[in-house]
Amino acid sequence: MSPIPTVPGLLALGWDDGWASALSELCDPNLSPARVSRVDRGMCTVMTGMAEERVAAERGVEVAVGDWVGVGPGSAAGGKARIVAVLPRRCVFRREAKTRGAAPPQIVAANIDTVLLCDALDGGLSLRHLERFLALAWQSGATPVVLITKSDAAPAAVVVKAVEAVEAVANGVSVHVVSSTSGEGIEEVAPYLVPGHTVALLGLSGAGKSTLVNLLAGEEILATGAVREDGSGRHTTTHRELVLLPGGGLLIDTPGMRALSVVGAGDGVEQTFWDVEVLARNCKYTNCSHKGEQGCALAAALSDGRLERGRFESWLRLKAEPASSELDVARRDIAERKRRKAAIHADRRAART
Ligand SMILES: Nc1nc2c(ncn2[C@@H]2O[C@H](COP(=O)(O)OP(=O)(O)OP(=O)(O)O)[C@@H](O)[C@H]2O)c(=O)[nH]1
Ligand SMILES: [Mg+2]
Ligand SMILES: [Zn+2]
Numbered sequence: 001m002s003p004i005p006t007v008p009g010l011l012a013l014g015w016d017d018g019w020a021s022a023l024s025e026l027c028d029p030n031l032s033p034a035r036v037s038r039v040d041r042g043m044c045t046v047m048t049g050m051a052e053e054r055v056a057a058e059r060g061v062e063v064a065v066g067d068w069v070g071v072g073p074g075s076a077a078g079g080k081a082r083i084v085a086v087l088p089r090r091c092v093f094r095r096e097a098k099t100r101g102a103a104p105p106q107i108v109a110a111n112i113d114t115v116l117l118c119d120a121l122d123g124g125l126s127l128r129h130l131e132r133f134l135a136l137a138w139q140s141g142a143t144p145v146v147l148i149t150k151s152d153a154a155p156a157a158v159v160v161k162a163v164e165a166v167e168a169v170a171n172g173v174s175v176h177v178v179s180s181t182s183g184e185g186i187e188e189v190a191p192y193l194v195p196g197h198t199v200a201l202l203g204l205s206g207a208g209k210s211t212l213v214n215l216l217a218g219e220e221i222l223a224t225g226a227v228r229e230d231g232s233g234r235h236t237t238t239h240r241e242l243v244l245l246p247g248g249g250l251l252i253d254t255p256g257m258r259a260l261s262v263v264g265a266g267d268g269v270e271q272t273f274w275d276v277e278v279l280a281r282n283c284k285y286t287n288c289s290h291k292g293e294q295g296c297a298l299a300a301a302l303s304d305g306r307l308e309r310g311r312f313e314s315w316l317r318l319k320a321e322p323a324s325s326e327l328d329v330a331r332r333d334i335a336e337r338k339r340r341k342a343a344i345h346a347d348r349r350a351a352r353t
Pocket of ligand 2: 211224
């Protein structure tokens with residue numbers, strides 16, 4: 001297999017030997033590498049290291065922002081460039097689809113190194129929500145970091161309290177206090193923005209994600225919007241976008257997420273709740289349900305204050321959620337049953353006419 005010549009610009013997008021060998025394993029000399037920066041209206045914007053192009057994906061090829069793809073002539077008549085293949089993802093951040101039911105989990109972004117979870121001081125991200133975000137982030141394979149945003153909007157004492165509360169659930173995850181308005185803490189975010197490194201911003205609508213991207217980029221590249229009176233955001237950002245910063249580093253801005261659900265959290269839950277997991281190892285029975293059994297170490301920790309009840313309940317809830325594979329199976333069953341029911345109804349209607 002001939003080596004793929006590397007455009008210097010590709011390295012700035014995160015291209016490395018691993019991606020090069022993944023591409024060469026496709027054994028198609030007509031394919032050139034590109035990174036997906038945006039997916040909308042059935043088209044993708046890809047960055048080739050030299051230019052930005054709008055291309056469509058071949059039928060059946062599912063593309064997400066952050067993906068490395070092989071672009072080539074494909075099967076289309078006229079030889080228009082198309083996304084022919086997605087290189088195997090190193091890391092995938094998924095969320096539950098908006099419409100519950102048969103829809104598979106949506107890919108929010110792929111190949112992220114660091115997830116910056118933005119939690120605005122004037123916003124309503126509960127600690128329980130934060131735990132979910134953290135579990136999702138760990139599960140994706142990326143390293144989560146919490147940014148408490150809009151520090152200028154609250155008195156210093158409130159900021160200190162918020163940091164304490166977040167640190168209590170974030171378990172060793174770095175927590176930074178930032179303000180795009182005053183510039184506080186921005187220098188703490190800069191070290192995550194190294195060339196070739198991909199950082200995704202996640203959080204509720206109105207948390208200040210796009211404002212922060214603009215500040216870090218040094219120009220207004222993204223639209224931002226005021227938060228409504230009731231404190232809820234406006235969903236100003238409507239699509240995910242990968243931005244290459246002038247100083248190096250890649251940022252993925254995402255629309256605010258509300259009905260976020262942990263999809264098959266598995267290891268993610270264990271990492272987020274390792275303190276609870278460690279305590280639970282001391283339960284008398286290995287299959288302890290922690291719901292009043294004799295010798296339950298968690299019951300003891302709850303009563304002497306070592307474990308906070310909200311955190312315990314959050315852990316129980318997340319543990320009870322089925323892994324994505326089971327969810328997928330359950331959903332497929334439901335969809336299949338619905339399809340069969342609809343077919344029977346259609347048959348009956350046809351028989352009546
Ligand atoms: N006081 C204060 N306001 C901020 C700060 N950062 C952002 N804002 C304001 O908060 C509002 C929402 O900011 P955005 O950057 O659009 O929020 P977002 O997280 O991108 O929101 P979505 O795109 O809807 O997910 C805007 O009115 C911003 O001006 C900050 O550090 N301090
Ligand atoms: Mg935004
Ligand atoms: Zn127990």
